[in-house]
Amino acid sequence: MLAINGGTPVLDENAIAPWPEVTDADREAVLRALDRSTPWRWPMTDVQELEAAWAEHTGSRFAVAANSGTAALHMAVAATTIGPGDEVLVPADTFLASATCVLQANAVPVFVDVDPVTYTIDPSEIERHITPRTRAIIAVDLNGLPADYDALHAIARKHNLIIVEDGAQAHGATYRGRAVGSLGDLAGCSLNGSKCLSALSEGGLFTTNNEEWHQNALRVLMFGDEIRGKTRAYNARIMGWNYRLHSLAAAFARSQLERLPAMSEVRSENGNYLAKSLTDVPGVRPPTVPEGSTHVYFFFPLMVEPEALGLDVPVDAFRCAVKAAMRAEGVPLDEWQRMPVPGQTLFQEMRGYGRGCPWTCGHAAQGTRYDPDAYPVTRDICRRRLVLGSSTSSFGPPNGVDLMNGYAEAFHKVLVEHRAELAELTTRFATAH
Known part of the structure; x- marks a missing residue:
């Protein structure tokens, strides 16, 4: 029965x-961070150590820790100067942040159906969605499995597109021997407490090999200002946010990263x-x-x-x-x-920031609509x-x-x-x- x-x-x-799994080593790492985080001074040693270790793990030149995976993805999109009127291809089956990171840059998500076997973005569906406005592809390593990066990079090279890797669910996975976090031109990963690499609370990691994008990501992280290795000017150069990671979360994630x-x-x-x-x-x-x-x-x-x-x-x-x-x-x-991302109310009502922006802001192509039935595999x-x-x-x-x-x-x-x-x-x- x-x-x-x-x-x-x-x-x-x-x-x-x-x-x-929380070990004594994790507990000791957090206690050490607590002891050396006073006086409060940015950037914290534990944050820097996490960034260096993640850069080494992924084989990336640059890594920046953020206070969530959503923030890390937004940093990645914003770092490339994607903006109003630009379009970014996003898998129709993913977590919402893979699409809202595009909206946060005042750009327009264009959804693409997914592969029925891997559940990641289907390369064979991509090219029919490319327009002169297309700037990038968000490649999501869904469930813990990397997307098909050989096919994606071939398409990106052909059309001069940027690949932003969303590795939020796949830390520790590999694609042809390379680590998640290094498979796109830029990457954003999550350290949410449930993730394969956990900060026990919230956190995120940005990576790239491009120095200019790294500098832009640092500005997005810190109110648009530049502070690392410099006397702070209190002069915002671009739109920025407060995406800084807590030192205790960084210490926990750094300890977990060793395992x-x-x-x-x-x-x-x-x-x-x-x-x-x-x-x-x-x-x-x-x-x-x-x-x-x-x-x-x-x-x-x-x-x-x-x-x-x-x-x-x-x-x-x-x-x-x-x-x-x-x-x-x-x-x-x-x-x-429970539904394709383009079926969510945000994309059906298209209120955006108000008055329909970014879709109606004057820079975007007019007439965009989202039909969840246009993605039969995702449905x-x-x-x-x-x-x-x-x-x-x-x-x-x-x-x-x-x-x-x-x-x-x-x-x-x-x-x-x-x-x-x-x-x-x-x-x-x-x-x-």
Whole structure:
């Protein structure tokens, strides 16, 4: 009997160790930062050490720490002087910040559908969206898997475009031996507490090899002013913000970064093991990792497929039933991004900064509209997707193969051993909605 119907759950409430794993070394690093952060003086030593370590890890010339991944992405877009009237290509399936970083520069996001296997931006869809106004591509390393950078760089070279890498979900992953954070012309990564490299609170990291863009990013970070290595002039040269990272968050992230290669290996092994274990379980499709890439499974995305079980039922009802049944078994499956980003109210009402800016500011092409049905792959993913991962169902250490076996056992129980109960539960969800 399924646990949702009164049976015994596969996993108990203590089976999953939450993410991030906090060690004594992390605690000591934060205490050291606390001791040396007085008197308060910018930039903090711990922030500088994090920047240097991230630059080394990614093989980048320059790194700047920020107070969120969203800030780091905005810094990346603004550093290139993308601005009013410019267009930037963004995958239709991503977190909102991949698109709002474009709006923050008063530029216009143009959405592109994603690949049905990798869920990252589909290179074959890009060129038909390019116009004389197109300046850049936001390449999102979604779920923990790098985008197809060979194809993206070929397109960028052909059309003289900039690639901004959004590596928020994929620290520690690699593409053809190169680290996430170094795969675009610039990159913005998140240090949100749930991420594969965590500051336990909020934080972000910007990287580039371009000295001018690095200087611009520093200005965006600090009110438009220039301060590093100089006496502060209190003279804003450009529009800037206060994107500075807290020293305690920097110290925690720096300590975690020392273990990132080892943690990433565990994440990859766990996710790959579970994906293989689910290959023969009908009704859910596990993720695929292309040759030449590694996946660190910030999210482990699953596509529900009731048709594979011979069930003629609404996909959304089946997804709700699988989610509810699995959660009762102790597996915290959840939904993520329920609609294409261009379907969100922000892009449907297009109020922007007010009065429709940046779309109506006079620099942008007129007549822009966003139709979420224009992205059929993304639309289908949003209908079918369930995810494991993030903080509460972590694929990171100390979780290991034992937990993955527990997950696999629960999927087998729900979708194979008690399929009739799942079908009945699906009917109940379909009737209720």
